[in-house]
Amino acid sequence: xxxxxxxxxxxxxxxxxxxxxxxxxxxxxxxxxxxxxxxxxxxxxxxxxxxxxxxxxxxxxxxxxxxxxxxxxxxxxxxxxxxxxxxxxxxxxxxxxxxxxxxxxxxxxxxxxxxxxxxxxxxxxxxxxxxxxxxxxxxxxxxxxxxxxxxxxxxxxxxxxxxxxxxxxxxxxxxxxxxxxxxxxxxxxxxxxxxxxxxxxxxxxxxx
Amino acid sequence: xxxxxxxxxxxxxxxxxxxxxxxxxxxxxxxxxxxxxxxxxxxxxxxxxxxxxxxxxxxxxxxxxxxxxxxxxxxxxxxxxxxxxxxxxxxxxxxxxxxxxxxxxxxxxxxxxxxxxxxxxxxxxxxxxxxxxxxxxxxxxxxxxxxxxxxxxxxxxxxxxxxxxxxxxxxxxxxxxxxxxxxxxxxxxxxxxxxxxxxxxxxxxxxxxxxxxxxxxxxxxxxxxxxxxxxxxxxxxxxxxxxxxxxxxxxxxxxxxxxxxxxxxxxxxxxxxxxxxxxxxxxxxxxxxxxxxxxxxxxxxxxxxxxxxxxxxxxxxxxxxxxxxxxxxxxxxxxxxxxxxxxxxxxxxxxxx
Numbered sequence: 055x056x057x058x059x060x061x062x063x064x065x066x067x068x069x070x071x072x073x074x075x076x077x078x079x080x081x082x083x084x085x086x087x088x089x090x091x092x093x094x095x096x097x098x099x100x101x102x103x104x105x106x107x108x109x110x111x112x113x114x115x116x117x118x119x120x121x122x123x124x125x126x127x128x129x130x131x132x133x134x135x136x137x138x139x140x141x142x143x144x145x146x147x148x149x150x151x152x153x154x155x156x157x158x159x160x161x162x163x164x165x166x167x168x169x170x171x172x173x174x175x176x177x178x179x180x181x182x183x184x185x186x187x188x189x190x191x192x193x194x195x196x197x198x199x200x201x202x203x204x205x206x207x208x209x210x211x212x213x214x215x216x217x218x219x220x221x222x223x224x225x226x227x228x229x230x231x232x233x234x235x236x237x238x239x240x241x242x243x244x245x246x247x248x249x250x251x252x253x254x255x256x257x258x259x260x261x262x
Numbered sequence: 263x264x265x266x267x268x269x270x271x272x273x274x275x276x277x278x279x280x281x282x283x284x285x286x287x288x289x290x291x292x293x294x295x296x297x298x299x300x301x302x303x304x305x306x307x308x309x310x311x312x313x314x315x316x317x318x319x320x321x322x323x324x325x326x327x328x329x330x331x332x333x334x335x336x337x338x339x340x341x342x343x344x345x346x347x348x349x350x351x352x353x354x355x356x357x358x359x360x361x362x363x364x365x366x367x368x369x370x371x372x373x374x375x376x377x378x379x380x381x382x383x384x385x386x387x388x389x390x391x392x393x394x395x396x397x398x399x400x401x402x403x404x405x406x407x408x409x410x411x412x413x414x415x416x417x418x419x420x421x422x423x424x425x426x427x428x429x430x431x432x433x434x435x436x437x438x439x440x441x442x443x444x445x446x447x448x449x450x451x452x453x454x455x456x457x458x459x460x461x462x463x464x465x466x467x468x469x470x471x472x473x474x475x476x477x478x479x480x481x482x483x484x485x486x487x488x489x490x491x492x493x494x495x496x497x498x499x500x501x502x503x504x505x506x507x508x509x510x511x512x513x514x515x516x517x518x519x520x521x522x523x524x525x526x527x528x529x530x531x532x533x534x535x536x537x538x539x540x541x542x543x544x545x546x547x548x549x550x551x552x553x554x555x556x557x558x559x560x561x562x563x564x565x566x567x568x569x570x571x572x573x574x575x576x577x578x579x580x581x582x583x584x585x586x587x588x589x590x591x592x593x594x595x596x597x598x599x600x601x602x603x604x605x606x607x608x609x610x611x612x613x614x615x
Contacts, residue, residue: 062276111384115389118397119396122397128426134403134407134415
């Protein structure tokens with residue numbers, strides 16, 4: 055019993071990390087594309103939980119806010135609207151598998167080398183910060199002092215990308231009817247209804 | 263008494279802590295659920311009075327008001343059969359109402375009810391709230407898709423587009439608040455409004471455009487009238503929950519009303535000074551800060567939800583999108599700049615010594 059209590063954080067980490075891996079595998083293996091998108095949501099969520107365990111609450115919550123709350127909603131939106139034929143997409147699975155494995159191994163090696171070099175050069179892993187440490191403040195300080203130029207350049211690139219994406223996809227189709235809101239607001243009753251003055255016809259005579 | 267109970271549970275070690283936390287969660291969730299029940303009654307009475315009729319009067323008639331009506335509704339809903347359409351997607355169909363309700367309740371973890379009375383006094387409280395409220399849309403989308411029905415799907419699509427659009431304006435309004443308060447912690451945000459100007463230094467005045475944008479976006483986020491095209495009974499019957507019945511429908515209902523109460527709480531805390539008293543400290547009784555002031559403000563905003571519903575006709579869909587994207591987002595972006603300048607030049611709140 056004490057073993058469980060003492061290692062609660064470790065157990066939670068393995069549970070979330072395992073869930074993360076399992077759902078990531080499910081993303082590429084389930085047949086239904088909507089289910090795949092939902093498993094991707096679960097992957098993001100459990101990754102955010104492991105980050106929370108590592109006291110990186112800003113990154114964890116931002117991951118949920120941006121990816122789960124916005125990006126995946128739009129993704130799901132599109133996947134539900136499209137009629138994706140997964141069998142067709144799946145045809146080359148075995149053929150491309152070796153390439154995928156090579157890429158995966160390369161990425162794993164990069165991670166191992168990066169962590170190993172840091173360990174050997176004595177940087178080590180960061181200490182777990184105290185209770186009053188504000189992760190959000192620390193990230194903000196770093197971003198807006200040491201990395202301010204990189205941050206601003208990234209912001210400009212993103213803005214340009216948004217404008218480019220809109221400009222590329224905006225089509226003006228002929229024959230569509232648009233509403234001019236300004237015109238709708240400016241409209242007066244006299245533009246819509248014409249009141250015709252005419253003399254009253256009087257009461258019709260009642261025949262006996 | 264409370265301290266003594268806390269000591270008692272904590273003496274049991276980690277499991278005592280677990281039980282104690284569960285008790286605290288229940289102490290928050292039960293009043294929220296009860297609040298939802300009476301909010302429904304409140305809504306029906308207020309709408310009735312605004313329409314010059316009576317609303318519920320027969321079930322539990324005391325002072326001419328049917329006080330037991332919400333419980334009669336609950337019993338009726340729970341006794342009804344939960345129907346699953348033949349072609350519905352089984353697992354997701356039943357997961358959807360849970361996914362709608364869970365974030366609506368989880369968000370209450372960081373809401374302070376009085377100075378220091380909060381379940382989790384976390385530093386990133388505002389971020390957590392944004393993350394939780396943004397997840398509520400999954401319940402709606404999945405309900406629409408898993409029902410395998412045209413009307414439900416159309417309602418879900420409308421709702422998803424609307425919620426995602428208004429979330430941006432809502433997030434920007436919150437950015438203004440956190441720039442003004444200099445903190446993401448909700449308790450600290452209330453303290454930051456405790457200025458020398460009394461009511462005038464609450465954030466509703468310096469952040470007036472953001473305050474209005476936040477509350478209106480909150481109405482749109484909860485898919486309430488006049489932004490309720492997601493339900494639009496004249497066009498798509500009841501939107502995303504058209505196929506749900508009985509207890510499953512009750513969960514959607516609970517989630518919607520819990521979200522409305524949550525938005526009322528957040529508007530009161532972020533812009534109306536939370537539990538701060540509108541009177542100066544020198545006034546006896548009325549001048550004291552406390553949870554009752556928060557309750558008064560929350561009830562006002564809850565009433566405003568119903569007031570809007572009884573007053574305005576439903577927006578057209580393109581008008582909703584225009585309001586969100588072309589009016590609210592530019593207003594909030596400009597006002598964030600103004601707030602940043604106010605903070606920089608020290609024009610904002612002069613705190614009490």
